[in-house]
Amino acid sequence: MNSRYNARRRQLLAATAAAGVAAAAGAWTGSVRAQHQPAPLRIGYQKSSTLMILLKSRQTLEKALAPKGVAVQWYEFTSGLPLLEALNIGNLDLSADVADAVPPFALAAGADLTYYASETPSPQAQAIVVRGDSPLREVAQLKGQRVAFAKGAGAHYLVLEALARAGLSIRDIDPVYLSPADARAAFERGSVAAWAIWDPFLSAVQRQANARVLRDGDGLASYRRFYLAATPYARAHAEVLDVVFDALRDAGEWVKRNPAEAARWHAPLIGLDAATVEAANARRSYAVRTVDGAALAEQQRIADAFTAQQILPRKVAISGSPVWRKA
Known part of the structure; x- marks a missing residue:
């Protein structure tokens, strides 16, 4: 009796031990798998990020990266600079497009970012506008006038370049630094003579308030849109x-x-009618390319212009920033 009991007890203990070893092996295997699971791709975007939002809505990246085991996480931002700040501190891996004036500010703050891609120039997608009944017909007539624009934006750079081409400087006008919403209100009630703005706000004020283009960016400011990556991510995940x-x-x-x-697809997402969005899209190239020398040279000109105006805290050397190249 005791011998049979002891034999069964030994069998039970052996089975229990085997089960424990198997469980431990399974747990270890799961742990190894978890350690080797690729990190998710974290993308920051804005409502203006047409192409990234299109990919998000169609789950294009999720499908394309599934064979690599890479999940995709999306984070919305209200403006470009906070997006790049999140990229720099490691909370994001990739940014959707930001306007051309944004990267120099992030780089001046010491951000470690890689120029990943850009859209080819869309110079007519930003402009200095006046009201339809305005007597102003050329940039030189802005002398002594109140001109609204967002400080440090691409439109600010456009104003600087347009004034210089007309033989003027920022000291010859009365700059009024306003957000797009506040600037439009000031523009429509006549408290500013002109407004420098980009699409889709540009198309909206043309269609809805009969604004007239005084000078667009053609020959002055290319208005490229840039995509950036956190440099450690760009190096590790080509x-x-x-x-x-x-x-x-x-x-x-x-x-x-x-x-x-x-x-029609994008209009409801940004609160505009489809006709206005289509007019704005017609002026955007949406041609995505790797970042070339011409794009970097204009980034340097923008940085230098803002440094001269003491808007940037220090001089930025764009040539020191990494540039991703497609394999």
Whole structure:
């Protein structure tokens, strides 16, 4: 009796031990798998990020990166500089497009960012406008006038370049630094003579308030949109950036091939009518390319202009920033 009991007890203990070893092995294997699971791709975007929002709505990146085991996480921001700040401190891996004036400010603050891609120039997508009944017909006539624009924005750079081309400087006008919403209100009630603004606000004020373009960016400011990556991520995950770049390029081509459909899709997301969005999209190139020398040279000109105006806290050397190249 005791011998049978002891034998069964030994069998039970052996089985229990084996089960424990198996469980431990399974737990260890799961732990190893968790350690080797690729980190998610964290993308920051704004409501103006047409191409990234298109990819998000279609889950294009989720599908394309699934074979690599890479999940995608999306984070919305209200403006470009906080987005790049989040990128710099490691809370994001990739930014959707930001306006050309934004990267120099992030770099001046010491951000470690990589220029990842850009859209080719869209100089008519920002302009200095006046009211339809304004007597002003050329930039030189802005002398002594109140001109509204967002301080440190691409429109600010456009004003500086337009004034210089007309033989004037910022000291020859009365600059009024306002957000787009406040600037439009001031523009419509006549408390400023002109307003420098970008699309889709530009298309909206043209269609809804009969604004007239005094000078756009053609020959002055290219208005490229830049995509940036956290430098450590760009160095470690080139294969992921390849996938995202191809998807962005395809999305840009789709928007240009299907302007009406693209506008109907995007309009409700930004609170504008489809016709206004389509007019704005017509002035944007949406042609995604790797960042070239011409783009970097203009980034340097923007940085230098803002440094001269003491808007940037220090001189920025754009050439010191990494630039991603497609494999």
